[in-house]
Amino acid sequence: MHFTSQQRFDDGVLEREFTLGEIPGILWTPASASVTAPVPLILLGHPTLGLRKMYPRLVARARHSAAEGFATATIEHPGSGDRPRWPAAEQARADLRRARETGEPVSHEIVDALILPLVERAVPEWQTALDALLSLPEIGGPVGYSGGVISIGIRLAVVEPRIVAAGLFAGSFVPRAMFEEARQVTIPLHVLLQWDDEGNDRQAALDLFDAFGSKEKSLHANMGGHTGVPQFAGDAAAQFFTRHLK
Template sequence: MRFTSERRLDDGVVERDFLLGEVPGTLWLPDSAGPVPAPVPLILTAHNNGLPRTADRLVARARISAARGYAVATIDAAGCGDRPLSADDERARAELRRAARAGEPADEILESLVGRLVERAAPEWRTTLDALLSLPEVAGPVGYSGWMALGVRLAAVEPRIVAAGFFAGGFVPRAQRAEARLVTVPLLMLVQWDDEGNPRQRALDLFDAFGTKEKTLHANLGGHTGTPRFELDDAHRFFDRHLR
């Protein structure tokens, strides 16, 4: 891990950009006045492919969490930010746009596209976690927040993740729907009841499939980007219970 910049922000947060091989990422930390900051719990925050890690609403959420005393980290997946898409993914996205214009079903296109993205992203995130936990400022426990398809895979295979918050606002491939039964960590899942393109019944069925004995579902009226602000406060209370 090589840090490429550091900024002290006016909300008491330090923002550090890094490179891990060819993968760019950002780490947010609470600013400490002490010479040797005490290590803090870590939240990995991933976004649905297509949004770069610099998107305003993603950065705002990360900074709020860091100001509450967490280390928060994200990386760009393939096709995000300056990372190119593969030729196969470019073709799949073009086909997805064509299907949307024609009003045709797109599940099989998404199955292939999102499935490939998860298969590539999960190892990158586990390597990033290795590097983050080697830093003196960062300690466990580790939580996960965000992109559900990737989060299901990581929560199923990564024992260092002890709690997960999922946004049910994206396509989840069949492989991850099957893996849901392997997720046994405490879980908070957010559903937007009128999320365009993401049928609520599919999200409800997935929630039912999770193997954990401690799972909570929050459902709110509204479309994909209409999640109420208070859900962020509830998410922090969830992570406070399990990471502190």
């Protein structure tokens, strides 16, 4: 893990960009984080639009979390931002665009081709990032995962025992195979669903919530469209992490 730049905001939050091999990432720590007072960590998931495009929303979430005493970190997705594309993913994205333009339903095959290879590649990278982040003296545990891509969150919740709670955003396509994986999730879950998100399959999101094996799981459905998550929904997610990571 190699820090490439740093800046401190006026709320005391320290933002550090890093690279982990070829993977760029960003770490935010609250002013209070220190060797003698390490803080819990939340991994910030995001859609596959590239870190640079997502930065304004990510930094807002990071500073909100820092105010609650959490460090947050995120990494670029394989195939997003400046990271190399791979042909199958490009093909799947083109197929998705075409389906949307013609108004056809997005087939299971397109969803599988779009998401499954991404999960296969991204999850080990998140785990490598977790190794590096937890080796920093100012970062303690426990660890939470927050956001999309929901299939990445599901796989991480199943395979990564250091993640003890997840706040998932039900706003992306979910391959059929992930419903089976969802049954294996047992950590506390806080699932956010934008009820009037036209680009999202609401019934699939409800079925997925039903499938989760967790004894404690909450679904918070709100209005406001895909990107219009209300402020109070963010506050509720923060309270979920405070309950489980503190």
